[in-house]
Amino acid sequence: MxxxxxxxxxxxxxxxxxxxxxxxxxxxxxxxxxxxxxxxxxxxxxxxxxxxxxxxxxxxxxxxxxxxxxxxxxxxxxxxxxxxxxxxxxxxxxxxxxxxxxxxxxxxxxxxxxxxxxxxxxxxxxxxxxxxxxxxxxxxxxxxxPLHLPMSRHPKVRKVIDALVERPADSGKIEDWAKRVGTSARTLSRLFVKETGMSFGAWRRRLRLMEAIERLGQGESVTRVAFELGYQSSSAFAAMFRSELGVSPKSYSPQDPG
CATH class of the missing domain: 2.60.120.280 (Regulatory protein AraC)
Structure with a gap:
C-alpha cells in the first residue's frame, strides 16, 4: 500500500x-x-x-x-x-x-x-x-x-453495481437484474436514478466506457475491447465512445495518441 x-x-x-x-x-x-x-x-x-x-x-x-x-x-x-x-x-x-x-x-x-x-x-x-x-x-x-462512475450504498443497487463491475459485458436488461435482487424493474430504475443520478443504462455505458479506456491504454485493440465489452460491432462501440467523449477510441490508444 x-x-x-x-x-x-x-x-x-x-x-x-x-x-x-x-x-x-x-x-x-x-x-x-x-x-x-x-x-x-x-x-x-x-x-x-x-x-x-x-x-x-x-x-x-x-x-x-x-x-x-x-x-x-x-x-x-x-x-x-x-x-x-x-x-x-x-x-x-x-x-x-x-x-x-x-x-x-x-x-x-x-x-x-x-x-x-x-x-x-x-x-x-x-x-x-x-x-x-x-x-x-x-x-x-x-x-x-464524464469519467466519474457514481456508487451507491443501497444494498439492491450495490448488488447490481458490484456484479456489473465484475462483468461489464453483461447485457442483461433491468428486468433481469430486478429479479436477481428481488424487486421490480420500476423500483430498481427509480433507485438507480436516486442513488447515482444516472439511469441504469447510462450507468452501465459509463462503466463500459471507463473499462474501455483502461484497456485501450494498455494497448488492446479497439475491436477486441468492443466485443469483450458486449458490443455487436466496433462501429457501435465507436459511436458510444464519440457520444460520451467526443473523440474516437483510438485517441486513448498508445499507438495513436492523436
Whole structure:
C-alpha cells in the first residue's frame, strides 16, 4: 500500500501551489486525506481514483481534481509517472468542492511540469510565485470530463453495481437484474436514478466506457475491447465512445495518441 505524500499536508498561503513528482510501479495507494486540494495528473498510463462518492478513471490526457480533506486512494495496474500539484486552502476557495476529472490543456500540462522543476521552496515574491498564481487561474477554467462512475450504498443497487463491475459485458436488461435482487424493474430504475443520478443504462455505458479506456491504454485493440465489452460491432462501440467523449477510441490508444 502506497502511503500518502506529506506534500499535501503543507499549509502556507505564501506557497499557493506545491508539487510532487513520483515514478511508480503498479500501486494501490492507502486511503488518505490532505488539507490542500490536489490536481492528480499522470503523464503516462491510466489510474483509478476511488472515494466513497465514486470512482474516477484518469487517462494521461486528463487529471482528477480532489478537494481538501476528501478521502481517496489511487490504484494503478501499470507503472505511473505522476506529476501532481496541491493548492493551499487560502487559494482554493473558488475552486470545485467535489471530485471531478478535467481535461489537461497543453498550457496546463506545461505549467504542471514547470512547477515540479521549480520545487516547493520558492520565494513569496518573484517569477516562480507568479507562475503558481497562473496555475490557480488555469484551474478556475477547468473543464470537466464524464469519467466519474457514481456508487451507491443501497444494498439492491450495490448488488447490481458490484456484479456489473465484475462483468461489464453483461447485457442483461433491468428486468433481469430486478429479479436477481428481488424487486421490480420500476423500483430498481427509480433507485438507480436516486442513488447515482444516472439511469441504469447510462450507468452501465459509463462503466463500459471507463473499462474501455483502461484497456485501450494498455494497448488492446479497439475491436477486441468492443466485443469483450458486449458490443455487436466496433462501429457501435465507436459511436458510444464519440457520444460520451467526443473523440474516437483510438485517441486513448498508445499507438495513436492523436
Amino acid at each position: 502506497l502511503p500518502s505524500s506529506p506534500t499535501g499536508q503543507i499549509l502556507n498561503p505564501d506557497l499557493p501551489v506545491v508539487s510532487i513528482a513520483l515514478d511508480l510501479e503498479r500501486e494501490q495507494g492507502a486511503p488518505h486525506t490532505h488539507p490542500r486540494a490536489q490536481l492528480l495528473y499522470s503523464i503516462e498510463c491510466v489510474m483509478r481514483v476511488i472515494s466513497k462518492l465514486g470512482t474516477w478513471l484518469v487517462p494521461s490526457s486528463q487529471a482528477v481534481w480532489i478537494p481538501s480533506m476528501i478521502e481517496h486512494q489511487v490504484i494503478a495496474t501499470e507503472a505511473l509517472a505522476i506529476r501532481s500539484i496541491y493548492v493551499d486552502p487560502a487559494w482554493s476557495g473558488d475552486l470545485p468542492t467535489d471530485c471531478c476529472v478535467i481535461a489537461v490543456s497543453p498550457l496546463l500540462r506545461e505549467l504542471i511540469l514547470r512547477a515540479v522543476k521549480i520545487g516547493n521552496s520558492y520565494p513569496p515574491l518573484g517569477p516562480e510565485r507568479r507562475l503558481m498564481e497562473v496555475i490557480v487561474d488555469e484551474l478556475r477554467q477547468m473543464q470537466r470530463a
